Amino acid sequence: MSSTVDDDTTTLPPPVLTDGIVVHDLHRAFGSVKALDGVHLTARAGAVTALVGPNGSGKTTLLLVLAGLLVPDRGAVRVAGHDPVAHGPLARAGTGWMPDTFGTWDSLTAREVLLTFAAAYRLSPAAAAARVTELLATVHLSEYADRPASVLSRGQKQRLGLARALVHDPSVLLLDEPASGLDPRSRVDLRILLRRLADEGRTVLVSSHVLSELDEMADDAVFLSRGRTVVPEATAGTSASWHVRALSVEALTAWLTSTGTAWQPDGAAATATGAGGVLVDVDGDDGAARLVRDAVTAGVPLVSLVPAAGALEQAYLTLEEERR
Numbered sequence: 001m002s003s004t005v006d007d008d009t010t011t012l013p014p015p016v017l018t019d020g021i022v023v024h025d026l027h028r029a030f031g032s033v034k035a036l037d038g039v040h041l042t043a044r045a046g047a048v049t050a051l052v053g054p055n056g057s058g059k060t061t062l063l064l065v066l067a068g069l070l071v072p073d074r075g076a077v078r079v080a081g082h083d084p085v086a087h088g089p090l091a092r093a094g095t096g097w098m099p100d101t102f103g104t105w106d107s108l109t110a111r112e113v114l115l116t117f118a119a120a121y122r123l124s125p126a127a128a129a130a131r132v133t134e135l136l137a138t139v140h141l142s143e144y145a146d147r148p149a150s151v152l153s154r155g156q157k158q159r160l161g162l163a164r165a166l167v168h169d170p171s172v173l174l175l176d177e178p179a180s181g182l183d184p185r186s187r188v189d190l191r192i193l194l195r196r197l198a199d200e201g202r203t204v205l206v207s208s209h210v211l212s213e214l215d216e217m218a219d220d221a222v223f224l225s226r227g228r229t230v231v232p233e234a235t236a237g238t239s240a241s242w243h244v245r246a247l248s249v250e251a252l253t254a255w256l257t258s259t260g261t262a263w264q265p266d267g268a269a270a271t272a273t274g275a276g277g278v279l280v281d282v283d284g285d286d287g288a289a290r291l292v293r294d295a296v297t298a299g300v301p302l303v304s305l306v307p308a309a310g311a312l313e314q315a316y317l318t319l320e321e322e323r324r
């Protein structure tokens with residue numbers, strides 16, 4: 001996972017790229033609220049880039065600008081080589097946009113919704129029909145194709161929104177909270193689909209609050225805080241909480257206590273497995289290796305030792321520290 005914030009480009013012109021997304025010193029205010037206050041980022045083609053930030057940090061505003069749905073106050077944006085303001089139709093032809101909630105019209109079926117968008121993108125009726133059938137299958141909605149879209153569940157509507165974003169085979173995908181409302185199976189499907197789309201050479205920029213999920217699907221990450229792109233503090237090697245589980249949690253806690261190691265009950269381990277686990281502050285990978293060695297030497301029946309938070313979550317929490 002690498003950060004793709006260009007933090008040293010304030011005085012440079014935006015780089016010229018013909019694919020991917022480049023954003024240079026982007027600003028957008030709503031009245032006195034500076035929703036975007038100096039955003040710099042690059043999202044490369046062939047990769048999934050995570051857009052991470054707290055509520056109100058400007059993620060949706062940024063995605064709306066990239067989708068050509070909101071005009072920025074200043075700054076430069078290139079999406080697949082096009083400026084969404086100056087070359088709106090060209091940029092939108094190459095961009096698939098999935099909003100955080102996908103509104104549908106009461107009278108149209110799921111298939112008709114997608115056909116309407118396909119027609120707007122000027123697909124021929126025959127091409128549109130084939131494409132829509134294929135996409136309904138991709139998002140597992142074939143069964144619901146001819147029912148009114150308005151009766152779809154929230155998660156089904158999200159999946160329809162994803163299909164809509166893909167209807168014109170865009171090279172850049174902008175997805176705002178695509179996993180929200182999806183059941184576990186659909187989340188896995190989404191992850192596999194986004195990976196496939198990136199492997200096909202597309203640019204995928206995806207915002208989500210579910211950091212563990214982004215951790216698994218994203219190659220790069222961009223962090224927003226109060227409308228600005230920020231670089232989180234390096235977290236590697238610092239002390240972090242790890243889940244430790246053992247066949248006998250009593251033996252584990254007795255040993256931890258005897259070695260003077262602080263531990264806390266691990267609610268997640270207890271509910272997920274019914275077995276006992278604790279949370280221990282571990283000093284990086286070296287600390288984890290030492291803990292395993294010492295526990296095994298002492299005869300503690302260890303089952304697993306895993307970081308309590310993924311890399312993205314730990315990076316995110318350093319941002320939250322900055323906010324306090």
Ligand SMILES: Nc1ncnc2c1ncn2[C@@H]1O[C@H](COP(=O)(O)OP(=O)(O)OP(=O)(O)O)[C@@H](O)[C@H]1O
Pocket residue numbers: 030033034035053054055056057058059060061062
């Ligand atoms: N249409 C609008 N009018 C006024 N203020 C707005 C508008 N849209 C966004 N804002 C403000 O801009 C800031 C950024 O909002 P935005 O929706 O981009 O955040 P976000 O990162 O997507 O948050 P969330 O994680 O909650 O979706 C917030 O302070 C919000 O109140």
Ligand SMILES: [Mg+2]
Pocket residue numbers: 059060061100176
């Ligand atoms: Mg948002």
